[in-house]
Amino acid sequence: MLAVGGICGTLEPFMEKSMTIDKDRVAVQYLFEGEPSKTWRAGEIAGTLGFRGKQLKRLQGLLLELTREGVIRQIQPGRYALGQPDDMTTGRLTVVRSGAGYVVNPKTGASIWIQNADQGTALPGDTVTVRQYHAGGDEARGKVIRIDQRSTRDIVGTLFSKGQHVYVVPLDPAFRQDFAVADVKGAADGDRVVIRLTDWQDRNRAPQGEIVDVIGPADKPSLDTDVVCRQYDLPKAFPQAALAEAERVAALLSEPGDRVDLRDTTILTIDPVKARDFDDALSFSRDDRGRRLLGVHIADVAHFVRMGSALDAEARERATSVYLVDKVIPMLPEQLSNGVCSLRPDEDRLCFSAFLTFDADGKMVGRRFAKTIIRSSLRLNYEQAMAIINGAPVEGLPQPPPERAVALIREAHALAQQLRQNRMQAGALDLEVPECEVLLDETGRMTRIRINPSDASHQMIEECMVAANEAVASELASRSIKILSRLHEPPDPEKIDELQAALVLLGFKPGDLSNPQRMARFLAESADHPLKHHAHTLVLRSMKRAIYSADAAGHFGLAKQWYSHFTSPIRRYPDLVLHRQLAAYLAGPGVKGAMPAGYLAAAAIHCTEMEQRADDASRALIEIKKYRFLQQQLDDQKPVVYDAVVSRVTTFGIFLDVADLQLTALVHVSLISDQFVTFNPSNETLNAGGTVYRVGTPVKAFVCKVDFIQRRADFALVREAKAADTRGDKKRPPEPHRRGEAHRHATAPAAKPHATTLPEHAMRRIHKRTQDAAGPRLAKTDAAAARSARPSKKAAASPQKHARQGPGGRKSGGRKR
Structure with missing residues (x-):
């Protein structure tokens, strides 16, 4: 170069x-x-x-x-x-769990979908050229015509041997092929290993791979994070040049100079309890006309991370911080992220501030931006802020919060509620899909899942951040400055049709959901419905993923014409890009902060890919912990009974949403009833001896099989004790023995699951079913499932889905957008 x-x-x-x-x-x-x-x-x-x-x-x-x-x-x-024909696109191949893949058109940002049979010998991550051959509706389809560059990313999998043949099964379900290896490099059966592709020319033969590292036994929970970090090629230690530069620039905190001095202004931060990187703070006042003035103060990371520096190069490459269950991989070194850029209380900090003026109706009537120096008065967590909003005692502070801080929070809360109401009326989507936190013990095993609420304190911060993000995007767009937008497109019409049909099966009357206002009203109307969680999850799954774009604008989920990311430059590189553009624009006439189109286009693609990588890695580790948790129930012969709801009905069984685990599980038709089961495709129901199962049917279920290769769990339904006693146990694992009232798992969000002991004959049936499918057990935990016979390629196209990140994007433990 x-x-x-x-x-x-x-x-x-x-x-x-x-x-x-x-x-x-x-x-x-x-x-x-x-x-x-x-x-x-x-x-x-x-x-x-x-x-x-x-x-x-x-x-x-x-x-x-x-x-x-x-x-x-x-x-x-x-x-x-x-000169490339309009029907040809070059880009990186991404493959989803079903086996289908897509390439993003760099000119339009649209995805071109490629069926598995049309991918040739391309693998996930390869750079390929695709010829579009079908464009029915809004979904383009294509075929790989050549592989321009093989991905150099390592592949993590599990080693198996069968006779003289040794092969590695990738952990990433996007890889549809097992890799043949010649030299095990000291690895044992069931070990997690890292391989690289050496050759694959013929789609009808297995790709050849070489083991480059042995991670260790599959049944060691303490290795899970290492496995995921290698699987997703997550960043390792910072380069020495970046660390040395971070030490040097950390001393650049200086006197205000031409900055607006806000050190005597009441400013506070609100973040999750465990947060260490405080990159945003709030202030509140009124002008002489009584209008509300909201101050959103963001760490001035651009002051320390100069474009073209070693720090900037590493931040660009990482593009985002990665939040895993048990660790954070930051975008910036700790000297900045948790040090001089973190808005800690009672310390001078440099900020980029947005001052937003609102009238009595909550309409933004003024905006201005300035480089500032602040001194945070108070650091609160969400629970403490919520206590202030509710007028309750605030715990965890050495002394009660000062009245000025209390007044600030209550004023900001009142404004945020008004802003939220205005957004909902404009068609913004209020999706109440709970965030979950996986809690681990000292060995790395999951002990439970805690559901984090979306309360008024989270909504207050969310609305303030959304307002600031919109204000910056609107200001630069109004000056014809091309920016790195946060784009969230409307869902495809086909997805809307599928969504409406599914909601009707649930018993809802959704109306025309192609109208954003109607969709927003439906979400509000279903807020108190028993099936609200399932309905909102279906809506979320119908949405497109929010991405970064240099060409398009508009945020469907937030109902905003102009939207960008400005409020989290410590953990997101696009925010840092926007800070630089805004600073250049404010520098004076003739300096618009414009960047070459090629720069923004490349940044949009790279940052979107890195964000998705971070999300996928976080989700993968959570899945691994969940499946270990379920496998442990089987190994301990203490399966837990969970409340679940039917999310999909098929000819071969029913899929359940298990809310307390945030998990989708299959109940095979053979485990539903001993009697004849009929499937009615017209209304998507299963009739099992007079019991009808349809989307939305509430059930109780317990785990009977865990498959680590496909990352899925099979459940069995709990039937009434009388029915279970009379029908015997020829075809299905008998039910957990229940005394008195039916067991309910985790009725409170943080409640520990109630373990239900199965009778000995039931556990024998469950273990027999697991071993029949799994073959010889490698160990007493997940190694057994890891050895299971891999399903056919058709069976591997599991319909299991995962709720996507919300349209605005969130910080782990919070709801900042």
């Missing part, structure tokens, strides 16, 4: 390792794709990208190569234009 400025220099940080075989080529390609309608002279390209002297011959070769491949076309001697 040329060590020069311009687009070439700004694009370099966003080139994924799997795509950097030729950075010069990628830079030239992005130059054309950034301005697809522009024609370029060869001299223009050289000047923009910094090709000089002998490097011009290199550029000539690249232009010839790209012309031959159809990426660009020569319209006259020495003049070129984007």
Whole structure:
């Protein structure tokens, strides 16, 4: 890569390792794709990208190569234009659990879906060129026509042997193939290993791999985090250059200078109990006309992380902090994230502040922005803020909060409720899908799940952050400055149709959910319904994922025309980009803070991918802990009875949403009834001896099998004791023995699950069923399930789904957007 400025220099940080075989080529390609309608002279390209002297011959070769491949076309001697046909796209292949994959079109941000059969020998993470062959409705489809670059990411899996054959089953269900290996490198059966692809030319033969590291036995919970970090290629230690720079810049905290001095203003932070990186704070006042003035003060990370520095390069590469069950992998070194950038109480801190003025109706009537210096008066957690809102005693503080802080919170809460109501009336979605926190013991095993509430204190911070994010985006957009937007598109019409049909089966009358206001009203109307959780989860699953975009704007979930991320620069790189753009704009006339289109486009793709990687890694570790928890119930012969609701009905069984585990589980048709079971496709019901199961039917169930390879659990239904006694136990595990009232698991959010002991003959049946499917047990925990016979490729396309991150994005333990 040329060590020069311009687009070439700004694009370099966003080139994924799997795509950097030729950075010069990628830079030239992005130059054309950034301005697809522009024609370029060869001299223009050289000047923009910094090709000089002998490097011009290199550029000539690249232009010839790209012309031959159809990426660009020569319209006259020495003049070129984007030439790749509209039906061809190059990008990174992402594969979902079902086996289907997609590539994001860098020009439009749209996903081109690729069926498993059309992927050839491409693997997840490979850079491929796709030809679009079908565009029915809003969903484009395509076929991989070539693999441009293999991913260099390691693959984590479990080692198995069968006779003379040794193979590795990847943990990531996106990989549909087992890898043949020749040398086990000292690994034993059932060990977690790291492999790299060495060869795969024929789709009808297994890909070849090489073991590059042995992590350890699959049945050691303490290794789970290491496994996930390797599987998702999460960042390791910071480079020495970045750490040294962090030490140096941490001393840059200086006198206010031309900053607005707010050190005498009452300002406070509200964060989760365990939070250490306090990147936002609030103030509140009224102007001489009685209008409310909300101050949102964000850590001025850009003051310490200068563009082009070693710190900036590492932050760009990471793009986001990663929040795992038992650790945080920060975007910035601790000297900044938990030190000089963290808005700790009673310490001078540099901020970028948004001052937002609201009238009596909650309409924003003014906005201004300034570099400031603050001194936080008080650090509160959400529970303490909630106590102040409710007028209750505040626990955990050395002394009662000062009256000014109490007044600030109550005023901010009243404003936030008004802002929230205005958003809902505009069509914003109030999705009440609970956040869960997995609690572990000292060995790394899960002990329980705690459901974190979404109360008024969380909503207050959420509304203040949303208002600040919208204000910055609107200000820059009004000045025609292209920004890195947070884009959330409306759901596809097909998804809306499926959603409406599912809600009708639940007994709701949703109406026309293609209308955002109607969808918002439905969510509000269902707030007190017994099936609210399931209904809101269905709505969330119908939504598209929020992404970053340099071209499009609009946030469907929040009902905002302009929206960006400004409020969390300690943990999100897009916020840092926006800080720089806003600072350049405020610097004075003629300085608009514009960035090259290629820079923002590349940043949008990279930051979206890194955000999704972080989400996937966090979710994967939570899943592993949950399945260990369920396997332990089987090993201890103490399965727990859970309240669940039917979420899907099929010919082969029913899927359950187990709310207390935040888990989807299958009950196979053979475990539903000993009598003849019929499936009615017209209304999607199963009739089992007179008992009808449909979407929304409440049931009680317990685990009977755990499959770590597919990351899923099979459950069995609890039937009445009388029925279980008379029908015998020929076909299904008998029910847990229950005395008196039926057991209810975790009736309070933080309650520990009630263990129900099964009769000995029932446990024999359960273990026989598990071993029949699993074969010889490797150990008494998850190694047994890890050895299970892998389902066919069709069976592997599990319909199990996971609730996506909310449209606005959240910080672990909080609801900041």
